[in-house]
Amino acid sequence: MLMLTCPYCGIDxxxxxxxxxxxxxxxxxxxGSDDDTFxxxxxxxxxxxxxxxxxxxxxxxxxxxxxxxxxxxxLEVFGTYSAQTTEPPKEICDKISGKRPGWSWGSFS
Amino acid sequence: MKRYSAFAIAREAARYxxxxxxxxxxxxxxxxxxxxIVGAGGHGLATAYYLGRNHGITNVAVLEKGWLGGGxxxxxxxxxxxxxxxxPSAAIYEKSRSLYETLSQDLNYNIMFSPRGVMMxxxxxxxxxxxQRTAHANALQGVKTxxxxxxxxxxxxxxxxxxxxxxxxxxxxxQARGGTARHDAVAWGLARAxxxxxxxxxQQCEVTAVRQSGGKVTGVSTTKGDIDCDKMGIVVAxxxxxxxxxxxxxxxxxxxxxxxxxxxxxxxCMDVVVMANTVHGYMSQSDKGEMVxxxxxxxxxxxxxxxSFHHIEETVRALIETFPMISRLKMLxxxxxxxxxTGDRSPIISKTPLEGxxxxxxxxxxxxxxxxxxxxxxxxxxxxxASPLTDAFTLGRFREGRFIDESVAxxxxx
Numbered sequence: 001m002l003m004l005t006c007p008y009c010g011i012d013x014x015x016x017x018x019x020x021x022x023x024x025x026x027x028x029x030x031x032g033s034d035d036d037t038f039x040x041x042x043x044x045x046x047x048x049x050x051x052x053x054x055x056x057x058x059x060x061x062x063x064x065x066x067x068x069x070x071x072x073x074x075l076e077v078f079g080t081y082s083a084q085t086t087e088p089p090k091e092i093c094d095k096i097s098g099k100r101p102g103w104s105w106g107s108f109s
Numbered sequence: 110m111k112r113y114s115a116f117a118i119a120r121e122a123a124r125y126x127x128x129x130x131x132x133x134x135x136x137x138x139x140x141x142x143x144x145x146i147v148g149a150g151g152h153g154l155a156t157a158y159y160l161g162r163n164h165g166i167t168n169v170a171v172l173e174k175g176w177l178g179g180g181x182x183x184x185x186x187x188x189x190x191x192x193x194x195x196x197p198s199a200a201i202y203e204k205s206r207s208l209y210e211t212l213s214q215d216l217n218y219n220i221m222f223s224p225r226g227v228m229m230x231x232x233x234x235x236x237x238x239x240x241q242r243t244a245h246a247n248a249l250q251g252v253k254t255x256x257x258x259x260x261x262x263x264x265x266x267x268x269x270x271x272x273x274x275x276x277x278x279x280x281x282x283x284q285a286r287g288g289t290a291r292h293d294a295v296a297w298g299l300a301r302a303x304x305x306x307x308x309x310x311x312q313q314c315e316v317t318a319v320r321q322s323g324g325k326v327t328g329v330s331t332t333k334g335d336i337d338c339d340k341m342g343i344v345v346a347x348x349x350x351x352x353x354x355x356x357x358x359x360x361x362x363x364x365x366x367x368x369x370x371x372x373x374x375x376x377x378c379m380d381v382v383v384m385a386n387t388v389h390g391y392m393s394q395s396d397k398g399e400m401v402x403x404x405x406x407x408x409x410x411x412x413x414x415x416x417s418f419h420h421i422e423e424t425v426r427a428l429i430e431t432f433p434m435i436s437r438l439k440m441l442x443x444x445x446x447x448x449x450x451t452g453d454r455s456p457i458i459s460k461t462p463l464e465g466x467x468x469x470x471x472x473x474x475x476x477x478x479x480x481x482x483x484x485x486x487x488x489x490x491x492x493x494x495a496s497p498l499t500d501a502f503t504l505g506r507f508r509e510g511r512f513i514d515e516s517v518a519x520x521x522x523x
Contacts, residue, residue: 001418002409016419020409022363039508043361043452047350049412072364072410 007080009062021055024067025086025106049073051096051103053088056080069096110305112217132297133177133304138311138336142170144491145329145338147316147352149173150182151292152469152476153344154299154310155484156491161306163485164492169308170338171300172331174315174348178296181346184414184446185477186369186391186403188382190227190287192254194243195513197501198455199250204498205482209290212481218298220290221396225380227287228257228265230431232276232387240282254284266381273430276387289382289393295480319356319466326356326465340491342467347412347447349470358462360470361507362449366416367406367474370425370443372435374398388427389420392435400435402428406448406474416445448473455513458487458499467491468504 002015022045029041046052052072057065067085069078069092078099079092088108096103103109111117111130121128144160146153149171160166173179189209191202213220231237244256259271262281271278300310311333318330319341328337343352347364374397384391389405404424407416421443429436451457451471456479458469469487472479486498501513 015417020407035508040359043507044359045361045363047360047363047410049348049351049364052410054409072412075411075413 002075002077004056004068004077005080006058006061006064007066007082008064009058011058011061013058013061017058017060019057019059021057021065024053024055025088025108027086046106048105051078051100051105053105053108055083071100110301113219132301133310136309136311138170138172138309138314138331138333141328141337142309143168143338144340144342145169145336146171146342146344147329148180148343148345149177149296149300149310149312150180150344150346151178151295151299151480152346152472152483152487153342154178154296154303155480156342156344156469156487157303157308157484158299159484159488160492161303161308163488166492167306167308169303170336171303171308171310172314172316172329172336173310173312176312177300177310178293181446181448181476182296182480183293184369184444185292186393186401187289187292187477188227188287188384188391188393188403189222189290189478190284190382191252191478192227192229192243192247192282192284192287193515194246195455195515196250197513198515199247199252201482201486201498201502202479203250203252203482204485205479206286208481208485210286212290212295212298216298216302218294218301220294220298222288222290223396224286224288225382225393226265227284227382227384228262229282229384229386230262230269230278231280231282232278232385234279236387237279240280243282252284253286254282257281257283266379266383268378268432268434269383270431270433275430276385276427278431287382292477295477299484316352316355319352319463321357321463324464326463340465340467342469342487342491344469344487346449346470346472346476349449349468353461353468356461356463356466360457360468360504361452362457362471363410364412364447364449365407365409366411366413366445367404367448368416368420368443368445369401369403370421370440371395371402372400372438372440375400375438378434385427385431388424388431390424390428390431392428392432399441400438406450412447414445414447448476450474452507452516453512453514454516456483456502457504458483458490458502459504460490460494461504
């Protein structure tokens with residue numbers, strides 16, 4: 001079973017305690033955005049075979065949304081971090097670089 | 110190709126079965142093909158088959174990373190039905206179901222199509238209304254389904270407890286000509302027919318890059334060397350995102366794990382397929398006597414071909430309430446497949462931003478039933494540039510807001 005550490009309450013939570021929330025770091029588009037950006041924001045998704053960043057909610061715990069960096073092939077978790085950010089923290093990116101050299105995801109690498 | 114028949118069995122029995130030939134040839138790739146299909150699952154092979162049969166295009170290679178039919182084609186719960194809500198879905202799934210009726214004869218390969226009837230239980234008042242609506246829609250679409258009472262449910266499937274305390278059976282959507290087929294046989298039969306038309310089916314040949322020039326596809330690089338082509342079809346289900354990335358475009362798709370399991374074989378107890386969407390479970394009995402059970406999909410991206418155990422627990426827990434007699438059954442095997450989910454739970458059969466490159470993906474949790482219809486439409490699209498079966502399922506429909514919304518129609522996995 002997938003286990004993630006909630007960065008807010010520090011609990012190692014089973015996936016049954018969590019709700020997956022899809023791709024992380026989407027930029028919300030609004031009035032004035034063009035069709036391409038809107039299509040990308042609403043429908044297009046990163047679907048990597050490898051390093052992935054996603055949103056999770058600690059539903060049956062503290063209730064907070066947080067982010068996780070995970071490998072979709074091995075289910076290895078590289079780390080979890082606060083959702084109050086627009087990009088993954090440097091230490092998590094460095095950790096991923098150590099384990100998956102040359103990784104890239106969206107605009108991050 | 111030597112035809113399979115009762116006479117052939119007698120002939121081979123008389124000579125120690127020494128005369129059976131390989132069902133499909135193992136070939137090495139040529140340098141150039143008219144069409145390359147990536148993915149030798151059901152949909153890829155059906156595309157190749159109808160390219161040859163309906164459009165006379167036989168200079169075709171079907172490339173497969175693993176082994177033929179080893180992905181979702183060999184991992185599904187083999188249900189065939191066409192009781193969808195939206196018109197474009199009903200059209201392609203009903204085409205597919207009707208092709209399944211004669212596929213054994215067309216392929217000269219017994220795919221064991223068994224139109225035993227598919228029953229989708231309504232266990233909440235929302236489902237009652239939803240399935241009545243679907244039954245009315247199906248009547249307009251020319252798809253033969255009916256909404257039946259709990260009493261009729263009990264007659265058709267006596268092992269159901271229709272008075273379950275948590276999820277009573279309030280009715281069901283019944284499609285008498287739905288059913289099951291042998292999933293491996295569909296892939297094997299199509300592969301044999303393709304090989305007979307002179308197509309090359311190349312297994313253990315992974316595509317590593319899509320080569321292009323001036324916005325047009327020119328070929329692929331593979332683990333067995335470079336292969337040129339005029340047109341290319343990507344039909345790789347869960348790995349659609351990986352291939353789209355190589356071809357340089359994005360998809361509105363996320364890949365997740367979907368699981369199924371089978372029990373030990375028991376005596377015949379159920380001769381219909383039952384789907385219970387409220388509790389995310391569906392069940393049928395195989396010819397060997399195993400109860401084949403499908404569950405819900407995981408909610409997060411995954412390429413591991415195994416799912417979360419708690420989904421099995423949820424599925425089985427709910428099914429035990431509806432089918433109390435299975436509570437003592439031992440489960441033999443459990444497995445997962447990677448399904449490609451779109452936002453509206455309808456497939457994408459479309460041209461792509463790369464000229465000459467077509468994609469058939471997004472079948473999500475319900476691709477097996479669509480294999481012949483999907484192949485028929487995809488082949489027409491690749492040969493002629495358009496197909497009435499697939500024209501609604503474009504990649505551009507999300508941007509244009511023309512969803513074919515089956516997620517609302519079915520609620521869950523379908």
